[in-house]
Amino acid sequence: MAYEHANVHESHSSSQSTCTSESSQQHADSPLAHDSAAHSSPAHGSADRFHHSLAQIQHHAATMLSRTNGADDTYPSRARVLSVEGSDPIGGAGTMADMKAFTAHGVFGYAAMTCVCAQNTQGVTDIVNMEPDFLREQLISVSSDGIIDSMKIGMLGTPEIVDCVRDWLVDLLHDYERRGLPRPWIVIDPVMYAKSGDSLLTPEAEQELRSILPLADIITPNVPELAALAHAGAHTAAGIGAADTASAPDTASTPTMPRTWDEAVNMACVVAQDLGVRVYAKAGMFALQASENHAADKQLANSESNTTDACEAESALQCNDACGVEPAMQCNDACGAEPTMQCNDARGVEPVMQCNDVLVEPAALCSESGSSAQAGSPRITTLYGPRVETVNVHGTGDSLSSSLAALRPRFLDWRETAQAAKDWMVGAISGANDLHVGKGHGPIDFTWESAPTSRLFTDEYWGILSQAAAQHRDGAHNPTATQSQQESASHDATAHNATSTLASRYPAEYLEAYVHALIAAASEASDASDRAFFIHCASNVSAQIPAAATGYRHCAYDGDVTHTGSEHDGKRRGECSGECRGKCSGKCSTVSDALRAIADQHSLGLLAAALLPHFWIASLEYGPTLADSEADELSDITAHIAQIANREARLASHRDYQRMIDTARELTRLEYSML
Ligand SMILES: Nc1ncnc2c1ncn2[C@@H]1O[C@H](COP(=O)(O)OP(=O)(O)O)[C@@H](O)[C@H]1O
Numbered sequence: 258m259a260y261e262h263a264n265v266h267e268s269h270s271s272s273q274s275t276c277t278s279e280s281s282q283q284h285a286d287s288p289l290a291h292d293s294a295a296h297s298s299p300a301h302g303s304a305d306r307f308h309h310s311l312a313q314i315q316h317h318a319a320t321m322l323s324r325t326n327g328a329d330d331t332y333p334s335r336a337r338v339l340s341v342e343g344s345d346p347i348g349g350a351g352t353m354a355d356m357k358a359f360t361a362h363g364v365f366g367y368a369a370m371t372c373v374c375a376q377n378t379q380g381v382t383d384i385v386n387m388e389p390d391f392l393r394e395q396l397i398s399v400s401s402d403g404i405i406d407s408m409k410i411g412m413l414g415t416p417e418i419v420d421c422v423r424d425w426l427v428d429l430l431h432d433y434e435r436r437g438l439p440r441p442w443i444v445i446d447p448v449m450y451a452k453s454g455d456s457l458l459t460p461e462a463e464q465e466l467r468s469i470l471p472l473a474d475i476i477t478p479n480v481p482e483l484a485a486l487a488h489a490g491a492h493t494a495a496g497i498g499a500a501d502t503a504s505a506p507d508t509a510s511t512p513t514m515p516r517t518w519d520e521a522v523n524m525a526c527v528v529a530q531d532l533g534v535r536v537y538a539k540a541g542m543f544a545l546q547a548s549e550n551h552a553a554d555k556q557l558a559n560s561e562s563n564t565t566d567a568c569e570a571e572s573a574l575q576c577n578d579a580c581g582v583e584p585a586m587q588c589n590d591a592c593g594a595e596p597t598m599q600c601n602d603a604r605g606v607e608p609v610m611q612c613n614d615v616l617v618e619p620a621a622l623c624s625e626s627g628s629s630a631q632a633g634s635p636r637i638t639t640l641y642g643p644r645v646e647t648v649n650v651h652g653t654g655d656s657l658s659s660s661l662a663a664l665r666p667r668f669l670d671w672r673e674t675a676q677a678a679k680d681w682m683v684g685a686i687s688g689a690n691d692l693h694v695g696k697g698h699g700p701i702d703f704t705w706e707s708a709p710t711s712r713l714f715t716d717e718y719w720g721i722l723s724q725a726a727a728q729h730r731d732g733a734h735n736p737t738a739t740q741s742q743q744e745s746a747s748h749d750a751t752a753h754n755a756t757s758t759l760a761s762r763y764p765a766e767y768l769e770a771y772v773h774a775l776i777a778a779a780s781e782a783s784d785a786s787d788r789a790f791f792i793h794c795a796s797n798v799s800a801q802i803p804a805a806a807t808g809y810r811h812c813a814y815d816g817d818v819t820h821t822g823s824e825h826d827g828k829r830r831g832e833c834s835g836e837c838r839g840k841c842s843g844k845c846s847t848v849s850d851a852l853r854a855i856a857d858q859h860s861l862g863l864l865a866a867a868l869l870p871h872f873w874i875a876s877l878e879y880g881p882t883l884a885d886s887e888a889d890e891l892s893d894i895t896a897h898i899a900q901i902a903n904r905e906a907r908l909a910s911h912r913d914y915q916r917m918i919d920t921a922r923e924l925t926r927l928e929y930s931m932l
């Protein structure tokens with residue numbers, strides 16, 4: 258059965274929740290229902306978005322209240338989220354990933370371990386499964402003591418472990434219903450394979466796994482898992498949730514991999530409808546294959562046995578026995594590229610490489626409310642995200658499913674939750690290359706939003722600055738430098754010998770831009786002494802402007818004869834008769850524009866990072882030529898700004914720290930290009 262990929266490109270912010278009524282009424286009687294009344298909105302006769310979302314907010318508030326009343330007499334400051342997973346000693350996947358993601362999302366994490374794995378970024382070498390009785394003991398230890406608001410169930414490994422977790426979960430849901438507690442949100446990651454290709458589920462357990470999936474609110478298969486679920490579904494005569502091993506699928510046939518992303522989405526629709534659960538289909542393996550394919554392609558080209566018609570044609574996902582992944586997926590550049598490298602016209606973004614996932618909600622869990630889904634068809638929501646060029650994706654599936662479990666209590670519906678989890682994943686994957694953990698597929702950066710604790714801003718910036726200074730010196734002594742560059746350099750050298758003031762070095766307009774940035778920094782500073790410092794600097798620089806307006810003579814600040822501008826066409830640096838004194842031109846305007854743009858961002862950290870290069874470079878390059886008092890003042894200012902930059906960087910998120918570094922690097926480049 259093929260479903261149309263409904264054109265629902267709403268972003269999560271604009272989409273109103275529509276999940277619903279039919280299902281809540283349909284399943285409300287049973288605590289085993291995956292979308293019980295405790296999670297659903299009231300029924301809606303009309304598609305009125307306003308009333309719908311208002312009702313949903315009210316319902317959400319009521320749900321939160323009922324949680325409070327039923328669970329505890331104090332309102333918990335953090336959701337309590339359980340991970341049922343296997344371990345990963347390298348710390349990127351399994352229980353370890355879940356706990357890190359939970360902490361990153363600000364929830365309190367519980368963990369029960371299904372198995373202990375000997376694995377790292379290169380593969381899984383051994384697995385010791387928990388005795389089911391002991392696993393049950395762990396699960397009961399948690400659930401008899403703590404309230405579970407949400408949970409993520411991952412690697413289950415064997416049929417006995419699946420049965421153990423399923424039976425405990427059924428008991429828990431009955432118990433919560435009896436006690437009037439809200440049903441916990443349930444995310445199940447149907448873990449079958451690790452990124453390395455190693456199998457994490459026995460073939461018999463694959464069929465058993467289907468018996469627990471209908472208890473979930475949402476399941477999160479990757480592409481091969483999706484193919485396996487669709488395949489098993491098609492071969493399960495007894496239908497949804499059949500745990501009867503007598504009806505196990507024909508193991509002789511292997512799942513057919515989707516050849517395109519649209520085919521994968523169709524599979525997700527089939528699985529969602531069959532199991533009656535939401536399916537979050539992950540597109541990562543398309544991206545992974547695409548980014549790794551260069552080497553793989555060479556191997557393919559050299560190996561006749563690996564060259565298949567399907568692969569040469571449009572097949573996105575090919576079985577490749579040679580690599581030992583079962584059901585393995587290998588693909589070539591041409592095919593791997595297609596699903597992930599999409600242009601997001603609908604969102605109006607630049608044509609960047611995309612790695613979009615989809616959320617498929619079976620019709621029974623959605624009531625029509627402004628979405629383009631056809632009645633009776635599942636609703637498909639595209640979850641946008643750029644593709645990150647990295648092979649460091651160990652544990653991405655775990656982190657995504659634990660993020661969904663952690664974030665769901667904070668959002669009104671699964672669509673909003675899914676896009677938030679996807680957005681967080683993009684940040685975490687983007688930080689992966691900086692971690693340098695392991696030799697294979699490294700882990701993602703769970704702490705990408707928190708403060709970077711292992712780097713001192715000025716240490717890292719000093720590396721950037723000294724490199725730029727060395728390049729500048731090399732450029733000045735480079736025999737291939739243009740005549741005008743050499744003249745420029747010798748002009749500077751001459752100037753260095755004479756004691757001069759800084760004012761004569763810069764155009765007035767450029768100094769004005771620094772005054773503006775210093776005042777902006779003063780207004781962003783919360784500390785009174787910082788404010789006073791920036792104001793003092795601003796008045797200091799401002800005092801130099803009149804001298805700069807008359808003393809500054811470098812009109813052709815780009816330093817070459819092609820400089821255009823009516824007053825100084827054809828003139829070399831230093832040759833201007835003075836008509837354009839104090840005016841910004843070329844690179845100088847670029848610095849001024851950059852400073853103004855940074856000031857508009859209202860971030861003290863960014864402003865400190867933008868101001869530091871000017872003062873530090875002036876100190877470094879002109880310090881020796883200045884009068885002692887001016888040189889001392891310059892180095893004091895530099896030290897003070899460096900101190901503020903370090904403090905702000907320590908408090909900044911990883912992303913903001915990176916923006917500070919990027920800003921300082923760019924201003925350094927611009928400043929040196931002007932010297
Ligand atoms: N290179 C990448 N760039 C951006 N997102 C990625 C990349 N690789 C994986 N993802 C995202 O990571 C999440 C987990 O997907 P995936 O890696 O397919 O799961 P699994 O680990 O189960 O194989 C998905 O949201 C997917 O889109």
Ligand SMILES: Cc1ncc(COP(=O)(O)O)c(N)n1
Nearest residue numbers: 343350351451452652653654
């Ligand atoms: C215990 C455990 N659970 C799940 C995975 C899947 O991780 P990946 O995201 O690398 O496929 C894993 N490697 N180990």
